Amino acid sequence: MGRRAEAVFYQALCARGCVTEEVAVELFNACVVQASVRGEPDAETQPRRSQLALVDAGGLPRKLRELNQRLEILDSEVRAMKCHVDGKTYYGVVGKGDDRLSKLTTVFSPASIALFYKIIQAAIDADSAEALDHDMNAGTGRVGGIEMSFVQELGRALEGNLSMRPSEIIESVEQLVRARWLHAARHSSQRISRVTVGVRAILEIPAVREWNNQQLMGAHTIPLHNANAADPTNAASSAPASRRGTLATASQSAQESRHSPGAAESSSAASDRDAAPATHSRQHSAAPTQHRPRGSQTDNATSAAPGAHRKRLRRLE
Secondary structure, eight states: OOHHHHHHHHHHHHHHSEEEHHHHHHHHHHHHHHHTOOSSOOTTTSOOGGGSOOOOTTTHHHHHHHHHHHHGGGTEEEEEEEOTTTOOEEEEEEEOOOSGGGGGSOOSOHHHHHHHHHHHHHHHHHHHHHHHHHHHTTTOOOBOSEEHHHHHHHHHTOSGGGOOOHHHHHHHHHHHHHTTSEEEEEOTTSOEEEEEEOHHHHHHOHHHHHHHHHHHHHTOOBOOOOTTOOOGGGOOOSSOBOOOOBHHHHHHHHHHTSSSOOOOOOBBOTTTTOOBSOOOTTTBOOOOOBOOOOTTOOOOOOOOOHHHHHHHHHHHO
């Protein structure tokens, strides 16, 4: 994969936020083909596919490890993980930086970031409790996440001037869903009925990724059904921005902004380097978090009680 193809693939992935494995392979191969053509493609200039270094799902991780080595200078990497919500593997660009500059790259308000933390904490606690109940009542299905009515309570209960009106809560949740930090189930009227942890939160927040791995190992969760879910290739980030931050920094910014509204989104974790909503690296969309590189491999899951997740997420705040 040439440098030109790498640059185009990186930009395409940043623009989309995160994509399924199938789409990632298609994007990669399309970039390789286009980068091999000089000028306008025609029968003479178009190279034969057998001459190109095209990959399948099995060969993509090796190519991305090579790309990640060159992305070190940007404090970012392309990461892969399998989401327990729908069972699909996703690829996305995540930032690894942890500095004050990351607070300048956010498109999420301090109140939205604070609400995001409350939602993922509640969703993890609820799913963990239901998983225990599922173990005791084998054969009873369940849908993960929390009701939107409870999300409204969380938004109204935020401290200080971070407290949100119902319309602001709905707007913030919709924004987080579009950016894929949250995953939503909707009524037939298209109104959100339930929300749970989204793909980008799993990609970037260490505590959420660990919990996701435990869910995969235990196979506790039944996919959150949403007939009207958006195509992963269209769930893009908000606007290109420097993604050097992580959610940990964003959360700190939210605390500092209680009496003076400001923008702060992306922030990377420090323990595993804490993380939460953040933006894409250099040319990304709004993103809440980040963490250390693991190539395209999913981190090994370690068992932990629901309380352990709560403590870790509180440390992020």
